[in-house]
Amino acid sequence: MTLGDSTTTPRRTPARPVVHARDVRMTYGDLDVLHGVDLDIHHGEVFALLGPNGAGKTTTVEILEGFRRRSAGEVSVLGTDPERGDDAWRSRIGLVLQSWRDHRRWRVGELLTHFATYYADPRDPAELLALVGLTDQAGRPVERLSGGQRRRLDVALGIVGRPELLFLDEPTTGFDPEARHEFHALVDRLARDEGVTVLLTTHDLVEAERLADRIAMMVGGRIRACGTPAELAGRAAARAEVRWTADDGTPRRERTEDPSRLVWELHRRADGPIAGLEVRRPTLEDTYLHMVHREADGADPGTGTDMNTGTGTGTDEEAHVV
Amino acid sequence: MTETPMRNALRAGFQRGGIELRHLLRNGKEMASHLSNVVVALLVAGFVGDDVPGTRTPMAHLLLAGFAAYLLFQVGMINLPQILVTEREEGTLLRLRATPGGIPAYLVAKCLLVVALAVGTLVLLLAAGALLVDGPLPHGPGDWLTLAWVTTLGLLAVVPLGAAVGAVLPNPREALALIMLPTMGLLFISGTMIPITSMSVPVQQVAAVFPLKWMAQGLRSALLPDTARTAEVAGSWELPMVALVLTAWAVLGFLLAVPLLRRAARRESGSRLSARHEKAARSGAPT
Missing domain, CATH: 3.10.20 (Ubiquitin-like (UB roll))
Structure with missing residues (x-):
């Protein structure tokens, strides 16, 4: 059974998915963290990985980023197994993590200009600063940026090398509503105008619904549902x-x-x-909560995957407010 | 095909080293802590008036040569591990790991920074010592050459070793405690402050295992007159032995540092970084 690639038509027809994973398993000692994850993410798609803490989102993403060795399964990211990703492969990937506190003493502009030197065809640092709204802060040390500014700088650093695939980890945690809105517009632009494929991990359902073309819900080390936000909401057992x-x-x-x-x-x-x-x-939230609660109630994990073979959303257009 | 990325990493590394050095020079607090070492050395040298027992060499000269060796040792064994642990904890190492050519550039930059810091401190100490407290300077080209090779080999002995230590230490707070004590111990038994012949033989033998004693002895041979040899254990400078021991430590350091640094870089990931930040936050450390 393949997840996801049956339900949507990607914006451009790709030769092969940007991210392709089959039956990925992860075991730490006796503890199974991933029980066979299947994933296909297509070119130019914004894909959100949703799930509660401990669901295996981080492990999955770190396997795709090449930072963690899987126990079993098949993974290809931009046509390469991440465990064998070299510098050429790295240069096609951008990373925005939530825990970065590095380069505190560096000035914003200086840091961006420096990281541009690692890439063959970098973005112009000044244009990039304008894109993320940090032009006025270019001369400021990184440690004196606000939380939202710091995260936007991280995004700028993540895309300075023109990546084809961008990983965003909880990107708007701690943002005020305006900063969040601007950040969403930026991600939209990257995906729509420049064809960057984005893999977003988040707890935030509203954010996932707002940004993602497709969402995968992960609970207990499995992907329990995958589809467009509307499909997932429509498919709700709720x-x-x-x-x-x-x-x-x-x-x-x-x-x-x-x-x-x-x-x-x-x-x-x-x-x-x-x-x-x-x-x-039923909203995305209903689906999500239903799925998480069913897991917490100790339902047979095997029944979860039937979500993926659901009958789609034929009655969608009839179910609106009258 | 393989040459261009390597050259690019070198270029990025040099740029990075230059920027980091500039940040260091502009950071008042950190500069003060480096300079205070030099000031302490000059003050101590200014206050001791005796000669080295059995010679006509002022004790202050032995002290300054010892301090010079210790400061080189400190840059490699204390400053470098601290920088590495701090930058690992902040995510610098992870960011460079996620950047093409980032890790080689990082290592190039760190080497530049450490060499600049060590050589800068040494020059400052010797120049200020000569000007202010009538400190020692090499006599003739032979002594200058000895100063140059002992400094180079001494750094080669302690910098890779310090990098290996930095790769395995848990976090900056514990790291300092773990390296300070043994370093201080070595400072006192290695003949840097007190003639090594005044130590008991077992202590001398322990000190002879570690590089600091040999760095100090090598620098004394460059800075002190040959008549001061009588205060050495063997009655001579033992330069071949200095070269041998320091080379052995350099080889050992490289053998340890390469796999340990590689392992440290490979282990970095976003979740490890978050876990460390959470742990640090729980223990009340500023983040």
Whole structure:
């Protein structure tokens, strides 16, 4: 079974996925951290890896980054096994981690100019500073940047070498809403205008929904669902909720897997408009919480993968607010 | 095909070394701590008035030669490991690992920085010593040559060793404690401050295993008159032995440093970095 590549059409038709992983396993001693992860990420796609702490997101990403050796499975990133990635391969990858506190004494402009020298065809440091909104801070030491500015500098450093694939690890933790909005616009530009493939790990459902073309939900060392945000929300085992006001004025609500049918039946029964009719589609959050709770309740892990073979979203267009 | 990336890494390394050196020179606190070593050496040398027992060489000259050796030793064995551990903890090493040619450039830069720091300190100590406290300087080209090769070989002996130590030490806070004590111990038994002949024979034998004693002896041979040889253990400078021991430490240091540094770089990843930051935050250290 392949995950993901059945559901979306990538913006450009690629010869092969930028990231391709099959049955990746990771074991530390007796502890199984990854139980066979399958992943395909296509050229120019923004792909989000969602999951609670300890789900195996970091391990998965570090295997793809070439920082960790997998116990078993097949991985190819930009056509190369990350365990054998050389400098030429490294130069095609950009990394933005959340824990970097390096080069504190360096000035912002100086640091960016220095890191440009490692690449054959770097971006212009001055243009890059403008792109991430740090032109005014170019002469400032890195240690005197705010948290959001520091992260934007990390992004600039991550893309100075024009990477084809960019890893973003919890990129907007600690951002204020405006900085977050600007950061999202920047990621959009990189992906839409420049065809950079982005792999984003996050806890933030709103961010994943806002940025990602496709989302993989990871729980307990497995990818439990993968698809577009709409598909995932639609596929939720959590059901849609229909609310309306009955003839006697009492508010009514009903959960159903087929809200369209329920609404049609209501209309037939009422033979006219229905007061206060509202259909709430299951959200990405419903799907996510459902999946995490099922894992916490100790449900058979094997049943989780049936999410991936779900029947898609044929009734999507009917399930909107009336 | 392989030459261009290597040359690029060298170029980046030189640029990096230059920038780091500039940052060091501009950092008041760090400069003060380096300069204070020199000041302490000059003060001590200015206060001792005796001659080295059995010779007509001022004790101050023996002291300054010993301090010169110790400062070289300190740059390699204390400053370098501290820099390496701190930069590993902050993520500098990881960033360079994720950068094409980053690790070779990092090593080139660190070598430049350490050599500049060591040679700068040595020049400052000898020049200030000669000007202010009538300190020793080499007499004639032979002595200058000895000064040059002992300094070079001494750095080759301690810098790779210090890099190996820096690669295995856990974190900056514990690192300092772990290296300071043995270094201080060596400072006192290696004949840098007190003539080594005043130590008991077993202590002399322990000191003779480590490079500091031989660095100090080599520098004395360059800085002190030949008549001061009588205060040495063998009654001579034993320069062949100096060269032999320092070369042996250099070889050992390289053999240890290359795999240990490689291992340290390979182990770096984002989650390790986060884990260390969390641990540091829990123990109340500033991040």
